[in-house]
Structures are given as structure tokens and as C-alpha cells.
Amino acid sequence: MSIAVGDSYHVHIGAGLLDRVAETATNKALIVHQPVLRSQAEALAAQFSEAYTFEIPDAEDGKTLGVAERAWDFLGEKNFSRSDLVVGLGGGATTDIAGFIASAWMRGIRVVQVPTTLLAMVDAAVGGKTGINTAAGKNLVGAFHEPHAVYVDLDFLKTLPxxxxxxxxxxxxxxxxxxxxxxxxxxxxxxxxxxxxxxxxxxxxxxxxxxxxxxxxxxxxxxxxxxxxxxxxxxxxxxxxxxxxxxxxxxxxxxxxxxxxxxxxxxxxxxxxxxxxxxxxxxxxxxxxxxxxxxxxxxxxxxxxxxxxxxxxxxxxxxxxxxxxxxxxxxxxxxxx
Ligand SMILES: NC(=O)c1ccc[n+]([C@@H]2O[C@H](COP(=O)([O-])OP(=O)(O)OC[C@H]3O[C@@H](n4cnc5c(N)ncnc54)[C@H](O)[C@@H]3O)[C@@H](O)[C@H]2O)c1
Structure with a gap:
């Protein structure tokens, strides 16, 4: 099933949806993921004609300016353009940093969110708020950046503690x-x-x-x-x-x-x-x-x-x-x- 967020984008919900994420784009993709999702990130990358996996530190350690900067360097190295894509695969910390990375690269490229925790499914991945943690505090730096699509694959719940x-x-x-x-x-x-x-x-x-x-x-x-x-x-x-x-x-x-x-x-x-x-x-x-x-x-x-x-x-x-x-x-x- 799928839920429209106004006329901006859809949230697709169901089992086995990871296989459908690549339908959203034929261009290059950067798949930002948490360490526990390495094999799923690789499987997802294989669906695109050109895609790179980008592993980030787990949980809040993944939501830093240093991680974003590393990602932007990588996007530059691989010549990511306005028409390319960032995918956030993980819990809310990942969807937040992936959205933030996408929001600023070339002043905003598409992000597709694939939340893998219950919290990220029902909250963090939907709504377009992105953010990182800085010395000033948690989530004080960020941007509103609507996702291009959200895929809530219920199969991820099977491994969730x-x-x-x-x-x-x-x-x-x-x-x-x-x-x-x-x-x-x-x-x-x-x-x-x-x-x-x-x-x-x-x-x-x-x-x-x-x-x-x-x-x-x-x-x-x-x-x-x-x-x-x-x-x-x-x-x-x-x-x-x-x-x-x-x-x-x-x-x-x-x-x-x-x-x-x-x-x-x-x-x-x-x-x-x-x-x-x-x-x-x-x-x-x-x-x-x-x-x-x-x-x-x-x-x-x-x-x-x-x-x-x-x-x-x-x-x-x-x-x-x-x-x-x-x-x-x-x-x-x-x-x-
Ligand atoms: N942007 C928003 O609107 C919004 C809303 C709510 C929360 N948030 C942010 O979301 C973050 C919290 O999200 P969270 O609770 O998902 O935390 P998280 O991203 O840190 O994930 C929690 C843990 O679950 C693991 N994990 C992820 N998917 C898994 C799976 N399928 N199976 C097993 N383990 C898995 C992760 O590796 C991590 O250790 C916070 O940074 C918060 O600020 C943002």
C-alpha cells in the first residue's frame, strides 16, 4: 500500500519493498547505511546501474558534520550531479544524515528514504526534517528536505531488537x-x-x-x-x-x-x-x-x-x-x- 504526503511524495509500505527502491531512479545512487545493514546495502546497490555503498558509524555517531563532509567528498570524486540520488538505509540517525547530505549537495538532490527501525518508519523518515548533531546540541543544524519517496519494508522489523x-x-x-x-x-x-x-x-x-x-x-x-x-x-x-x-x-x-x-x-x-x-x-x-x-x-x-x-x-x-x-x-x- 502507499500513502501520499500531500502531492509531494509517497510512502510505500509492505514486505519485500527493498527490491523496488531502484525503480525510483536510473541514475547514480549513494547508499548511506549503518554497519548492520551492509549486506542489504550491497544487495540494493546491485539493483542500480551505478551505485556506491557508504557505511557510516552507528546511531548518533553517524550524524556528524565529519560524516557529511566525507560523503560530499565522495560524491565529488564520483561526479554526482543534480540528477543523481542519495538513499538513506537505516534507522532515524541514517535517514537524518542521508537527508542532510542530499539537502546540501549541489543545493539539493533527491533522497529516497528506506527506514529500517520502527521509529524511523513511523517518524524520522517521513516529513522532510533532516539534521545532524554539533557541539551546540542535538539536531540544531539541519534542513527541511522532502524525500523523493519513502520505502517502508516491513521485513526489516524481523531483525529489530x-x-x-x-x-x-x-x-x-x-x-x-x-x-x-x-x-x-x-x-x-x-x-x-x-x-x-x-x-x-x-x-x-x-x-x-x-x-x-x-x-x-x-x-x-x-x-x-x-x-x-x-x-x-x-x-x-x-x-x-x-x-x-x-x-x-x-x-x-x-x-x-x-x-x-x-x-x-x-x-x-x-x-x-x-x-x-x-x-x-x-x-x-x-x-x-x-x-x-x-x-x-x-x-x-x-x-x-x-x-x-x-x-x-x-x-x-x-x-x-x-x-x-x-x-x-x-x-x-x-x-x-
Ligand atoms: N527527522 C525527524 O523527523 C526525526 C524524527 C524522530 C527521530 N529522528 C532521529 O532519529 C534518530 C533515532 O532513530 P532510531 O531510533 O531509528 O535510531 P538509530 O538510527 O540509531 O537506530 C537504532 C539502532 O538500530 C540498529 N538497526 C537499524 N535497523 C536495524 C534492523 N533492521 N535490524 C537490527 N538493527 C537495526 C541501528 O544500527 C542502531 O544501532 C535520532 O537521531 C533522532 O534525532 C528524526
């Missing part, structure tokens, strides 16, 4: 709360329907980003659970998995929203039940002052105050601003009770 599935589920649950109640029902039923959850989650993200390609107000709703989640990641020096941080972030915003009268007790409980049912955490017992400080520095804040995306019911988002530190502390304490 269980904790990566659990972490990626947080973003799926998030899209359930902001935009598709059926996602929540599937989790509540306990049915094993991961492909449908992936499709539905991508459909929500596609709908949102198509309406707001450059992240102004609408796209912000994808940040549900992320304000507190980013603070946890920062305080924990990025040793926490993103999905786990987003999960406690959703627990926090649900408690805060309940305290502010935005959601009723059953909807708060629905958050907690679904998040725990997949093995994600709903508590974070760190230092509140450090978290508060981190939240005030979140790059998504506008005009100073901390700004949360909240819901009033499933699929109905709003903003929560102007909370005092004591109100936030009360939600934090309720979360950890």
Missing part, C-alpha cells in the same frame, strides 16, 4: 492520541497488528506534514509528549531511548491536562494503560528542577514560556501555555505517585 519495537511504539501511540483513535483500540485489544499500526501512524503524520511542510503551528501537534520527553533526554544525556522519553512525556502531559481540567480521569487512565501495555514507562523520578530548566530551553518554545501540546479528547489537540513552575511540579508529583 524488542526494545527498538517498544521504543518506536511510543510515536505510534502518540499519533493515536492526536489523530486516530483506531490505533488506541488496536493497542487495547492486544491484537498483533503491527503493520496496520504502522500504516495508520504514517497516515496521521503524512496528513499533518502535508498541511504544514515547514513546521509552523499545525505540525507542532506531532510534539505531543515531546516537551517533557526532550527534557528527560537532555537531563539523561541522551542515554534514554527517545520512545521511552516520549512515553513519560505523554504520561506527564496527561497528568498536567487532567489537573488543568482539559481531560477527564478515564482519558488520563487510557494514556497510562496503553503506554504500560507495550512495556513503556509512565514514571520518571529524576530531579524536577533540572527538568524544568531543560523545558524552558526547549527549541520549540516561542516567546519565552514553556509550551505544551495537549489534547482535550482523542484527536482534538490544543496548546497549554503559561503554566507556573508549581503547577508543573504538581503534575510531576502526580505522575510519580
Amino acid at each position: 524488542e526494545e527498538e519495537i517498544i521504543s518506536g511504539s511510543a510515536e505510534i501511540i502518540k499519533t493515536g492520541f492526536i489523530g486516530d483513535e483506531e490505533i488506541l483500540r488496536i493497542y487495547e485489544s492486544g491484537e498483533d497488528k503491527l503493520p496496520e499500526l504502522i500504516e495508520r501512524s504514517i497516515a496521521v503524520k503524512a496528513r499533518v506534514v502535508a498541511a504544514d511542510l515547514k513546521e509552523s503551528s499545525l505540525r507542532e501537534i506531532l510534539n505531543y509528549g515531546h516537551t517533557f520527553g526532550h527534557a528527560v533526554e537532555l537531563v539523561e544525556n541522551y542515554r534514554w531511548r527517545h520512545g521511552n522519553a516520549v512515553a513519560v512525556g505523554m504520561s506527564f502531559i496527561a497528568h498536567l491536562s487532567h489537573q488543568q481540567g482539559l481531560i477527564d480521569a478515564p482519558l488520563l487512565q487510557r494514556h497510562l494503560d496503553i503506554i504500560t501495555s507495550v512495556g513503556l514507562p509512565i514514571r520518571y523520578e529524576g530531579d524536577f528542577d533540572a527538568l524544568y530548566e531543560a523545558m524552558t530551553r526547549d527549541k520549540k518554545n516561542r516567546g519565552g514560556g514553556i509550551r505544551f501540546v495537549a489534547i482535550t479528547q482523542v484527536g482534538k489537540t490544543t496548546r497549554l501555555e503559561g503554566m507556573t513552575k508549581e503547577q508543573l511540579r504538581a503534575a510531576f508529583e502526580a505522575m510519580n505517585q
Whole structure:
């Protein structure tokens, strides 16, 4: 099946899709991949008339300016032109750096994303945000660069460690709360329907980003659970998995929203039940002052105050601003009770 992201590009979803990636281009391709995907990168390269594999360091170590510079040198050596292609094959770290490399080479060439983790499938590879980590911080340097196409090959999930599935589920649950109640029902039923959850989650993200390609107000709703989640990641020096941080972030915003009268007790409980049912955490017992400080520095804040995306019911988002530190502390304490 395939999902259109506005009229920009398609996200193809299914098993065995790696064999179809080369259909997107007849020109030269650079296949940027993580070490664990070497054999798949070589198989993919064989489908193009001219393609090169480009292995990068694993995870966040692959998202650096040094890696991008090495890739640009290589593209120059092989005479890559405007009509050639970069493929990002790997988790979100790879799709981010591959997109960034493509965004700047000759001021932008095509990138095809082939996400291989659950998180990258439902989130990182869709939407056109690319980025690298620098001394100034994580993801502060990047560009909006829409992919030419995205291939979500479900076969990659077979080798993915269980904790990566659990972490990626947080973003799926998030899209359930902001935009598709059926996602929540599937989790509540306990049915094993991961492909449908992936499709539905991508459909929500596609709908949102198509309406707001450059992240102004609408796209912000994808940040549900992320304000507190980013603070946890920062305080924990990025040793926490993103999905786990987003999960406690959703627990926090649900408690805060309940305290502010935005959601009723059953909807708060629905958050907690679904998040725990997949093995994600709903508590974070760190230092509140450090978290508060981190939240005030979140790059998504506008005009100073901390700004949360909240819901009033499933699929109905709003903003929560102007909370005092004591109100936030009360939600934090309720979360950890
Ligand atoms: N651009 C965006 O909109 C966006 C959104 C969310 C996250 N991100 C970025 O995504 C990154 C996190 O993505 P991630 O969680 O996929 O991390 P990751 O890319 O580091 O991958 C996690 C681990 O899984 C391994 N792996 C990948 N595919 C595999 C497979 N099929 N089988 C077995 N192992 C496999 C990788 O080698 C790595 O060790 C962060 O850098 C984050 O900033 C970007």
C-alpha cells in the first residue's frame, strides 16, 4: 500500500519493498547505511546501474558534520550531479544524515528514504526534517528536505531488537492520541497488528506534514509528549531511548491536562494503560528542577514560556501555555505517585 504526503511524495509500505527502491531512479545512487545493514546495502546497490555503498558509524555517531563532509567528498570524486540520488538505509540517525547530505549537495538532490527501525518508519523518515548533531546540541543544524519517496519494508522489523519495537511504539501511540483513535483500540485489544499500526501512524503524520511542510503551528501537534520527553533526554544525556522519553512525556502531559481540567480521569487512565501495555514507562523520578530548566530551553518554545501540546479528547489537540513552575511540579508529583 502507499500513502501520499500531500502531492509531494509517497510512502510505500509492505514486505519485500527493498527490491523496488531502484525503480525510483536510473541514475547514480549513494547508499548511506549503518554497519548492520551492509549486506542489504550491497544487495540494493546491485539493483542500480551505478551505485556506491557508504557505511557510516552507528546511531548518533553517524550524524556528524565529519560524516557529511566525507560523503560530499565522495560524491565529488564520483561526479554526482543534480540528477543523481542519495538513499538513506537505516534507522532515524541514517535517514537524518542521508537527508542532510542530499539537502546540501549541489543545493539539493533527491533522497529516497528506506527506514529500517520502527521509529524511523513511523517518524524520522517521513516529513522532510533532516539534521545532524554539533557541539551546540542535538539536531540544531539541519534542513527541511522532502524525500523523493519513502520505502517502508516491513521485513526489516524481523531483525529489530524488542526494545527498538517498544521504543518506536511510543510515536505510534502518540499519533493515536492526536489523530486516530483506531490505533488506541488496536493497542487495547492486544491484537498483533503491527503493520496496520504502522500504516495508520504514517497516515496521521503524512496528513499533518502535508498541511504544514515547514513546521509552523499545525505540525507542532506531532510534539505531543515531546516537551517533557526532550527534557528527560537532555537531563539523561541522551542515554534514554527517545520512545521511552516520549512515553513519560505523554504520561506527564496527561497528568498536567487532567489537573488543568482539559481531560477527564478515564482519558488520563487510557494514556497510562496503553503506554504500560507495550512495556513503556509512565514514571520518571529524576530531579524536577533540572527538568524544568531543560523545558524552558526547549527549541520549540516561542516567546519565552514553556509550551505544551495537549489534547482535550482523542484527536482534538490544543496548546497549554503559561503554566507556573508549581503547577508543573504538581503534575510531576502526580505522575510519580
Ligand atoms: N527527522 C525527524 O523527523 C526525526 C524524527 C524522530 C527521530 N529522528 C532521529 O532519529 C534518530 C533515532 O532513530 P532510531 O531510533 O531509528 O535510531 P538509530 O538510527 O540509531 O537506530 C537504532 C539502532 O538500530 C540498529 N538497526 C537499524 N535497523 C536495524 C534492523 N533492521 N535490524 C537490527 N538493527 C537495526 C541501528 O544500527 C542502531 O544501532 C535520532 O537521531 C533522532 O534525532 C528524526
